[in-house]
Amino acid sequence: MRNSLRVFRNSVVFLCTLFLLNGCSSPDNNKAKDETVKEKTSQTTDTVVLKQMQFIPAILNVKIGDTVVWINKDLVDHDITSDKDKAFYSDTLHVGKIWKMVVKDSAAYHCSIHPTMKGEIVVK
Amino acid sequence: MKFLKIFTKAAICVAVSTGFLSLSADAQKTTKLTDPEIASVAVTANQIDIDYAKIAEKKSQNADVIKFAQTMAKDHQSVIDQAVALVTKLGVTPKTNATTKSFLAGAAKTRAMLNSKKGNAFNKAYIDNEVAYHKAAINEVETVLIPDATNAELKSLLQSAVPLFKAHLAHAEMVQKQFSK
Numbered sequence: 001m002r003n004s005l006r007v008f009r010n011s012v013v014f015l016c017t018l019f020l021l022n023g024c025s026s027p028d029n030n031k032a033k034d035e036t037v038k039e040k041t042s043q044t045t046d047t048v049v050l051k052q053m054q055f056i057p058a059i060l061n062v063k064i065g066d067t068v069v070w071i072n073k074d075l076v077d078h079d080i081t082s083d084k085d086k087a088f089y090s091d092t093l094h095v096g097k098i099w100k101m102v103v104k105d106s107a108a109y110h111c112s113i114h115p116t117m118k119g120e121i122v123v124k
Numbered sequence: 125m126k127f128l129k130i131f132t133k134a135a136i137c138v139a140v141s142t143g144f145l146s147l148s149a150d151a152q153k154t155t156k157l158t159d160p161e162i163a164s165v166a167v168t169a170n171q172i173d174i175d176y177a178k179i180a181e182k183k184s185q186n187a188d189v190i191k192f193a194q195t196m197a198k199d200h201q202s203v204i205d206q207a208v209a210l211v212t213k214l215g216v217t218p219k220t221n222a223t224t225k226s227f228l229a230g231a232a233k234t235r236a237m238l239n240s241k242k243g244n245a246f247n248k249a250y251i252d253n254e255v256a257y258h259k260a261a262i263n264e265v266e267t268v269l270i271p272d273a274t275n276a277e278l279k280s281l282l283q284s285a286v287p288l289f290k291a292h293l294a295h296a297e298m299v300q301k302q303f304s305k
Binding site: 052053054074075076077095113114115116117 | 195198199202203206284285287288290291294295298
């Protein structure tokens with residue numbers, strides 16, 4: 001009698017646990033998945049072309065988490081250097097090469113080889 | 125007093141008209157450059173600035189001057205490489221001409237002048253020459269080489285070099301400020 005009561009109690013606990021796990025976790029998991037997809041699709045890749053001794057566009061509006069790609073289509077080598085605190089530096093970007101960076105904050109930048117070349121990333 | 129005013133006006137008239145006469149005489153002398161001649165002028169002009177840069181890298185102790193000279197050497201070599209690649213592709217052989225010879229003669233005098241100077245006098249002479257040289261080069265490219273070029277790719281290369289030379293000029297003028305105080 002005691003044994004069958006224990007088996008019955010264990011079965012009830014198991015079934016309740018199963019029900020709770022199924023009932024509670026499934027919609028949340030789906031929601032989380034949806035949010036991940038949304039986040040991924042909302043992050044974009046923006047391009048800055050280095051051409052005729054300019055960053056084009058000179059001012060780029062972005063969101064945090066966006067990727068910015070710089071493409072050197074000029075006659076000579078350049079680099080991308082943050083104006084403040086050495087926050088980022090591309091190293092020499094040779095002609096025809098690209099450099100990518102994920103945006104963390106707004107930043108003004110320049111080419112350290114050609115100091116008249118200036119650009120800006122603005123987080124909106 | 126009246127005589128002085130008339131004399132001054134006459135002197136200005138003579139100076140201006142002489143200037144125009146010499147300009148028109150130069151213009152009459154100048155015949156249109158061919159593409160092989162333009163290639164020669166372009167390569168020579170870039171090489172001249174590389175040679176000035178090498179002198180600066182050797183003689184200057186000023187960080188801004190050295191950095192500027194290093195940029196000139198790299199950038200002008202890059203332009204030469206692309207010009208050579210283009211003329212090779214087009215089967216054009218650069219042809220020495222009066223403009224090339226004139227550039228080379230001027231460059232020999234400038235190199236001698238630079239080599240005779242030391243310290244800050246050298247820095248000032250080098251950067252002053254870079255400002256003047258880039259102004260003259262931009263003028264030559266915009267008013268002679270681009271209009272005279274017949275091949276579209278050669279014309280395009282010359283056009284894309286203008287913003288580079290203008291950026292060099294602006295950079296040189298930035299460095300020049302510290303020596304004009």
